[in-house]
Amino acid sequence: MSSGAETVTREFTIVIDAEPAVVWVALTSPEYTTEWWFANTVESTWEVGAPIGYLDERGLPETLGEVLVSEPPHRLATSFHPVWSEEVREHEGTRVEWLLEAFDDLSDPPRTQVTLTHSGVVPGSVLDREISPGWSYLLESLKKLLES
Template identity: 30%
Template sequence: MSAAVAAHEYEVIINAAPEVVWQAITSPDSTQKYYFKTRVESTWEKDSDFRYYNLDGSLSSEGKVIEIEPQSHLKTTFTPTWIPDSQASTVTWDIQPLGTTALVKLTHDSINDTAFAEGQFHAGWIYVLSSLKSLIETGEALPDLF
């Protein structure tokens, strides 16, 4: 019997314009501050690859851009290379203006519940979104979680 596959959704309101949030999601200098010290690299074009690199240069995760609408929508495949034999799943970032703020929704799907739990993704995504919010609103990311 295989584990259930569900969509895991997280939302946060950030006191910034969608363009500021988008820049933080796609900039290596920003991701290194809030995304477990990893630097993202990509051309951010449809069908392009992206990779997150650890400080020592090793690969943390990778994937391919499936859909992209700058400032509002990014859907990618996602393979965490720190988990042996991990399968690709899907991560989607949606950013909507909400007055003078931005509603950020992150959806992680196409992953079975067992792999999601074993990868500690629930706490990981809460940390990433909370640290992103903190960085944008205060200039300081959260302290390291792991």
């Protein structure tokens, strides 16, 4: 991404029938990410400043970054550097934040509103065109996994 380019923020929200702690585990555990994140395994210690990587089935990175905020089980932010194709590799400097908010409505099962915010995206870029369907698919996959 060239410096000085205009950027936008894309936001995606879904409600999942699970407690925030359960959603957090699914976000941060490799045994769960393989089930909902394009069969990728996540690797990180989840400490602020730690690297994060999503690796494909061959062990090759698809997305790299650094943990910027880690407040289990409610908030996680990372830098986001896509490397899954040549077309998106230039898009460094974006940020992804997950906000997990429990509903206070005594519903059974407990519910969590998951808000994913991807900022620093150049409008109309290849990355911009890929993240909208990509994040929507991933959130639906996460919901399906946790509610089945």
